[in-house]
Amino acid sequence: MSAPAGAVVLRAEGISKAWSTPVLDRVSLDLRGGEVHVLMGSNGAGKSTLAAILGGLVPADAGQMTLGPIPHAPRSRAAAEAAGVVMVLQEMNLFPGMSLAENLFLDRLPSRFGLVDRATLHRRAVVALERVGLGELDPRMPLARLGVGKRQLVEIARALDRRCRVLILDEPTAALSARESDLLFDHIRRLVSEGVSVVYVTHRLDELPRIASRVSVLRDGRFVAEHLGGNVAPGRLIEEMSGRASPQGSAAASAPAGDVVLAVAGLERGARVRKVSLEVRSGEVVGLAGLVGAGRTELLRTIFGADPASAGSVRVGDGRAGLLRSPRQAVAAGIGMLPEDRRHDGLLLGQSMRVNALLLPGQPRARSGWIDRPAERRAAEAIRTGMEVDCTSIEQPVGQLSGGNQQKVVLGRWLAAGCRVLLCDEPTRGVDAAAKGTIHRLLREFVNRGGGVLLASGELAELRAICDRVLVMAGGRIVAEFERGWSDEAVTAAAFESAVPTSVEKAGHSS
Amino acid sequence: MNRTRLGEWGVLVFVWLGLVALFGTLADHFLSATTLTTVASRLPALAVVAAGMTLVIIAGGIDLSVGSVMALSGAVLGVAIVQWGWPLAAAIPVAILTGALAGLGTGLVTVGLGIPSFLVTLGSLEICRGLTYAVCDSRTLFIGAAIRPLAQPMPILGIPPTVPVALAVVVAAQAILSRTVFGRHLVAIGASEPAVRLAGIDTSTPRVAVFVLSGALAGLAAVFASARLGSADPNAGAGLELAAIAAVVIGGTSLSGGSGSVVGSLLGVLVIATLEAGLAQLGASEPLKRIVTGGAIIAAVAADALRRRWEGERG
Incomplete structure (x- = not known):
C-alpha cells in the first residue's frame, strides 16, 4: 500500500x-x-x-x-x-x-x-x-x-x-x-x-x-x-x-523418521471426519492444513477421544489398535493434546502455573491420594525452567501470563507426563513471534527424542517452518499429502478442492 | 495455605470478633456461658452441612437437597432407635449411610445424564422430603434419652461433644480440599471441567463422590440435630440449604466454582450464628432478624465482588 x-x-x-x-x-x-x-x-x-x-x-x-x-x-x-x-x-x-x-x-x-x-x-x-x-x-x-x-x-x-x-x-x-x-x-x-x-x-x-x-x-x-x-x-x-536478535533459521532439519508412533485407520465421526487414515513416525512433525471447517480440529479431538468416533481405530506405538473412548484412555496410551481454545480447554486461568503444569492423572504424590507438595513444587520448577516459562513464580495464576507462556505451560505438562504423541491444534495462535520460535524448538526437541507430533495450523508459514510432511484436509477427508518443499499455491489449491478424494500427491524435491 | 487465603480468614475472624464485641456491649448477658452453649449446640449441624456444600460448590455444583436429606436421615435414625430398638452406635452409621445413598443418587443422575445439579437437587429435595414423611409416617419420633447425651455440655468445657466432632469434620474436609489429589481435582473441575477432562483426568468419579460426601455430612448433621432436640422431626432442615449456601458464600467461596475453603465456610457459619444469637438477645423481632441476616449475606457478597474487581484491575 x-x-x-x-x-x-x-x-x-x-x-x-x-x-x-x-x-x-x-x-x-x-x-x-x-x-x-x-x-x-x-x-x-x-x-x-x-x-x-x-x-x-x-x-x-x-x-x-x-x-x-x-x-x-x-x-x-x-x-x-x-x-x-x-x-x-x-x-x-x-x-x-x-x-x-x-x-x-x-x-x-x-x-x-x-x-x-x-x-x-x-x-x-x-x-x-x-x-x-x-x-x-x-x-x-x-x-x-x-x-x-x-x-x-x-x-x-x-x-x-x-x-x-x-x-x-x-x-x-x-x-x-x-x-x-x-x-x-x-x-x-x-x-x-x-x-x-x-x-x-x-x-x-x-x-x-x-x-x-x-x-x-x-x-x-x-x-x-x-x-x-x-x-x-x-x-x-x-x-x-x-529486544534481542532473532534466532537464525527456523526449525533445524529433522532426524530421520523412525517407527510409527501413531497409526490412525479409517477414523470416522459423522460428516466432520470421514475415513481418515494416517501415520505419524517417531522424529516427525506432521502438519494438518485446510480451510476453517475442513475438520482439522474435529480429527484431532476424535483421535484423542474427546469426541466419540463412529468407526476406525487408533494405535499408539506397539500398543493395541482400537478406539480411544475418552481423553483419559488417550493419555494413558501416551497421547497428549494442546487444544485449540487453550484458555478454555487447556488451562485453569485462575489457578497457579504450578497447578496447571501438573494437571495430570499421575501428578506427584507421596502416599496414595495425598499430594507431595515439595515434589510438586520441584516438578513445577523443572517445567518452568525446561519450558522457559516467563512467570514471576510458580504460584502466579496462568491467566496473567502471555499466550506464549500459557502454551508453554500446557506443553510442559504433556512433556512431563512422558507422552509419545502430541496433537497440537493451532499451537501458536495468539502467541508472539519470540515465544512461537521457542514452542517450535521445543516441539522439535520432543520429536528428536523419539516423539511424534500431529499439528493443525491455519498458517502456512507455521506448517512450513516446522513440519516434515503436510496433510491437507477438506470436507473431513485427507485430500493430499506433501513432503517438504511444497508451495503455498499447491497446498491452497488442494485445500479448496471439493470433498472428492484425490490421489495422493507428492511434491518432489526437498528444501 | 497461601497468603491470600489466610488474609480472607483473618478478615472473617475480625468481622466475627467485631460482632461479638458489638453484641457484648449492646446486650447485658451476651458474653455468658448460656450464649456459648446455645450457639455451640446449634452450630455443629450447619457447620458439617456447610463443609459438604463448600466442596460441592467448589467443584462447580450446588446441593439444594441437604435439608431434606438431613430430615430423611433423621427419620431413619429415629425409626432405627425407637421402632427397631437399635443401639445408637448402630443407628448413627445407618443415618450417615442414608445420606450418602441419597447423595449417590443425586450424583449419578447429575453426572450420568449431564443435568445441572441445581435442577437435580431441586428434584431430590422434594423426593427426600416425601420419603421422610413415608418413613416416619409424617410424625415426629421422640428418641429421648438414648441420644440426648450427645448434645449435653461436657463437664469443664461447657460444649457438647458434637462440637469437636464437627470441628474435626471441617479440618478433615479442608485437608481433603487442599492436600489431596481428589481435592485438587474438585477445584480444577470447578474452574474448567473441559480442561480437566482434556488433561486425561477422570472427572465423573470426583463429581459423583462430592455429592456422596455432601449427603453423608447431611446424615451426620441429622444425628447432631436429633441429639439437640431429642427427636426426629420430619420437617427438620427446611431452609437449611439456604443457610449453608449463605455460610459458604460469606466464607469466600466462589458460587461459580473453582475456589474457596471449608475453614472460610465455618467462619461464615460462626458469623451467621453469632448474628442470630445476638439479635435474639437484643430482643429483635423475627422479621428484623431475617432482614438483618439477609443484609449480611448481601454485604458479604458485595465485599467479595468489590475485592475481585479490585484484584482484577491489578492483574
Missing part, C-alpha cells in the same frame, strides 16, 4: 496506563487519513491496551488524544463510536442465541411503535453481511450455528456498518482462514480508499506487506520504532519486538 498522505485524523500523545504494573509508558501515535497504521508487538507489549484506549474501552491514566481538531476522551465504547471511532474486539462479544441480524443491530434495532421492524432489519442485515462476503447466509439464523471465523466476520460487519472515521481492528485474522483474511484485507483497502483510517493490531509479520501503510512497534509498553510502508525485514521487526 502507498505511503500515507492525509492529514492527521487521530493523535494520541504521551499515553500512559498502569494496572498493577505499567502497561503503556508515554506512547504517542499519529493516525493519518486513509492509512492502515499497524501496531506490532509481542504479547504484553501494550498494543491491545493502546487500541482499547483509542476505542473508549479503557481510560488512559495520562496523556491527551485529539480527533481532528477536537479532544478525544471517550468515556465508553459507545461514546467512541458516536464520535466515529469504532473498535472490533479481539474477544468477540456477540450473542450466540440471537440471530445474525439482531447481533448486527442490537444497539439500534429499527422499530415502529416500539416493535422491532423485522423487514427493515432483515434488509439492512443482508446488506451488512454481503459487505463481508457472507451474503449467502440467512440473517435470521442463530449466530450459534456459525464457526469462530465467520463470527469474527459478523463482528467486523457490525463495525463496518457504522459510519466510522477510524476503525480499530485488534488481531482480526486470528480466527480467520486464509481466504477469509484475503476478503477482510479487500474490505480494509476499500474502506481506506473511502477515507477511513485504520488502526490494525497484529503480531503476524506476514500480514504487513499486504496491508500496512505504516508500522509502529511497541515493546514493554514503550514505543520502539516506526516504519513507513509494510516491507520491513522480518528479522529486524522480531529484533525490535523482542
Whole structure:
C-alpha cells in the first residue's frame, strides 16, 4: 500500500496506563487519513491496551488524544463510536442465541411503535453481511450455528456498518482462514480508499506487506520504532519486538523418521471426519492444513477421544489398535493434546502455573491420594525452567501470563507426563513471534527424542517452518499429502478442492 | 495455605470478633456461658452441612437437597432407635449411610445424564422430603434419652461433644480440599471441567463422590440435630440449604466454582450464628432478624465482588 498522505485524523500523545504494573509508558501515535497504521508487538507489549484506549474501552491514566481538531476522551465504547471511532474486539462479544441480524443491530434495532421492524432489519442485515462476503447466509439464523471465523466476520460487519472515521481492528485474522483474511484485507483497502483510517493490531509479520501503510512497534509498553510502508525485514521487526536478535533459521532439519508412533485407520465421526487414515513416525512433525471447517480440529479431538468416533481405530506405538473412548484412555496410551481454545480447554486461568503444569492423572504424590507438595513444587520448577516459562513464580495464576507462556505451560505438562504423541491444534495462535520460535524448538526437541507430533495450523508459514510432511484436509477427508518443499499455491489449491478424494500427491524435491 | 487465603480468614475472624464485641456491649448477658452453649449446640449441624456444600460448590455444583436429606436421615435414625430398638452406635452409621445413598443418587443422575445439579437437587429435595414423611409416617419420633447425651455440655468445657466432632469434620474436609489429589481435582473441575477432562483426568468419579460426601455430612448433621432436640422431626432442615449456601458464600467461596475453603465456610457459619444469637438477645423481632441476616449475606457478597474487581484491575 502507498505511503500515507492525509492529514492527521487521530493523535494520541504521551499515553500512559498502569494496572498493577505499567502497561503503556508515554506512547504517542499519529493516525493519518486513509492509512492502515499497524501496531506490532509481542504479547504484553501494550498494543491491545493502546487500541482499547483509542476505542473508549479503557481510560488512559495520562496523556491527551485529539480527533481532528477536537479532544478525544471517550468515556465508553459507545461514546467512541458516536464520535466515529469504532473498535472490533479481539474477544468477540456477540450473542450466540440471537440471530445474525439482531447481533448486527442490537444497539439500534429499527422499530415502529416500539416493535422491532423485522423487514427493515432483515434488509439492512443482508446488506451488512454481503459487505463481508457472507451474503449467502440467512440473517435470521442463530449466530450459534456459525464457526469462530465467520463470527469474527459478523463482528467486523457490525463495525463496518457504522459510519466510522477510524476503525480499530485488534488481531482480526486470528480466527480467520486464509481466504477469509484475503476478503477482510479487500474490505480494509476499500474502506481506506473511502477515507477511513485504520488502526490494525497484529503480531503476524506476514500480514504487513499486504496491508500496512505504516508500522509502529511497541515493546514493554514503550514505543520502539516506526516504519513507513509494510516491507520491513522480518528479522529486524522480531529484533525490535523482542529486544534481542532473532534466532537464525527456523526449525533445524529433522532426524530421520523412525517407527510409527501413531497409526490412525479409517477414523470416522459423522460428516466432520470421514475415513481418515494416517501415520505419524517417531522424529516427525506432521502438519494438518485446510480451510476453517475442513475438520482439522474435529480429527484431532476424535483421535484423542474427546469426541466419540463412529468407526476406525487408533494405535499408539506397539500398543493395541482400537478406539480411544475418552481423553483419559488417550493419555494413558501416551497421547497428549494442546487444544485449540487453550484458555478454555487447556488451562485453569485462575489457578497457579504450578497447578496447571501438573494437571495430570499421575501428578506427584507421596502416599496414595495425598499430594507431595515439595515434589510438586520441584516438578513445577523443572517445567518452568525446561519450558522457559516467563512467570514471576510458580504460584502466579496462568491467566496473567502471555499466550506464549500459557502454551508453554500446557506443553510442559504433556512433556512431563512422558507422552509419545502430541496433537497440537493451532499451537501458536495468539502467541508472539519470540515465544512461537521457542514452542517450535521445543516441539522439535520432543520429536528428536523419539516423539511424534500431529499439528493443525491455519498458517502456512507455521506448517512450513516446522513440519516434515503436510496433510491437507477438506470436507473431513485427507485430500493430499506433501513432503517438504511444497508451495503455498499447491497446498491452497488442494485445500479448496471439493470433498472428492484425490490421489495422493507428492511434491518432489526437498528444501 | 497461601497468603491470600489466610488474609480472607483473618478478615472473617475480625468481622466475627467485631460482632461479638458489638453484641457484648449492646446486650447485658451476651458474653455468658448460656450464649456459648446455645450457639455451640446449634452450630455443629450447619457447620458439617456447610463443609459438604463448600466442596460441592467448589467443584462447580450446588446441593439444594441437604435439608431434606438431613430430615430423611433423621427419620431413619429415629425409626432405627425407637421402632427397631437399635443401639445408637448402630443407628448413627445407618443415618450417615442414608445420606450418602441419597447423595449417590443425586450424583449419578447429575453426572450420568449431564443435568445441572441445581435442577437435580431441586428434584431430590422434594423426593427426600416425601420419603421422610413415608418413613416416619409424617410424625415426629421422640428418641429421648438414648441420644440426648450427645448434645449435653461436657463437664469443664461447657460444649457438647458434637462440637469437636464437627470441628474435626471441617479440618478433615479442608485437608481433603487442599492436600489431596481428589481435592485438587474438585477445584480444577470447578474452574474448567473441559480442561480437566482434556488433561486425561477422570472427572465423573470426583463429581459423583462430592455429592456422596455432601449427603453423608447431611446424615451426620441429622444425628447432631436429633441429639439437640431429642427427636426426629420430619420437617427438620427446611431452609437449611439456604443457610449453608449463605455460610459458604460469606466464607469466600466462589458460587461459580473453582475456589474457596471449608475453614472460610465455618467462619461464615460462626458469623451467621453469632448474628442470630445476638439479635435474639437484643430482643429483635423475627422479621428484623431475617432482614438483618439477609443484609449480611448481601454485604458479604458485595465485599467479595468489590475485592475481585479490585484484584482484577491489578492483574
